[in-house]
Amino acid sequence: MNTRIGKFMEGYKRAWEGRDDSLLCALFAPDGVYHNTPFxxxxxxxxxxxxxxxxxxxxxxxxxxxxxxxxxxxxxATWSVTYKVTSEKMFEMWAKSAGTGMINRRPGDPLPRLRLEGIAVVELGPDDLCRHFRIWWHSQVAKTDST
Incomplete structure (x- = not known):
C-alpha cells in the first residue's frame, strides 16, 4: 500500500505476525499513544x-x-487476526479482556485458536509516525484451526 495508513497497517501486520515489539514501536512517535480499548x-x-x-x-x-x-x-481500517494461544496465561488474559469468562475445557484439552475482529483509527504525524492508534475489537474462539 502506498497510502500513509496503508504503510502503517502493513507495518502493524508485520509486527504482529512476527511478534516483533521493536518493529511495532518503530511505527510510533516516542510519545505515541496506543489505545488498546476505549478505556x-x-x-x-x-x-x-x-x-x-x-x-x-x-x-x-x-x-x-x-x-x-x-x-x-x-x-x-478494519482488521481481523487469528492466532493459536500458546499458554494458559494468554488464555486467561483473553478470557478476562473479552468479558466472556473461560470456555468449557477439560484439563489437558488443547488451547484454542482465537479470532479478533476490530476497527482501527490511525492518526499519523508529518513524519508518518503514529501519534494515536485507537482500536475497538471483539474476540471469540475461532470456528476451525484455519479461521
Whole structure:
C-alpha cells in the first residue's frame, strides 16, 4: 500500500505476525499513544512494548486488514487476526479482556485458536509516525484451526 495508513497497517501486520515489539514501536512517535480499548491506553514506546509482550504468547498469527477511509493524517481500517494461544496465561488474559469468562475445557484439552475482529483509527504525524492508534475489537474462539 502506498497510502500513509496503508504503510502503517502493513507495518502493524508485520509486527504482529512476527511478534516483533521493536518493529511495532518503530511505527510510533516516542510519545505515541496506543489505545488498546476505549478505556485504556499505553503512552510512549516503553509502555507499548510492555503491552505488546502478550503477542509472544501467541503462535501462527494471521492478520488481514482493509482500509475503509483515508485522511490527510491517517485513516480508518478494519482488521481481523487469528492466532493459536500458546499458554494458559494468554488464555486467561483473553478470557478476562473479552468479558466472556473461560470456555468449557477439560484439563489437558488443547488451547484454542482465537479470532479478533476490530476497527482501527490511525492518526499519523508529518513524519508518518503514529501519534494515536485507537482500536475497538471483539474476540471469540475461532470456528476451525484455519479461521
Amino acid at each position: 485504556d491506553a499505553q503512552i510512549g514506546r516503553l509502555e507499548i512494548a510492555r503491552y505488546w509482550d502478550r503477542v509472544k504468547l501467541q503462535d501462527d498469527i494471521r492478520l488481514d486488514y482493509k482500509i475503509v477511509a483515508e485522511t490527510a493524517n491517517g485513516g480508518v
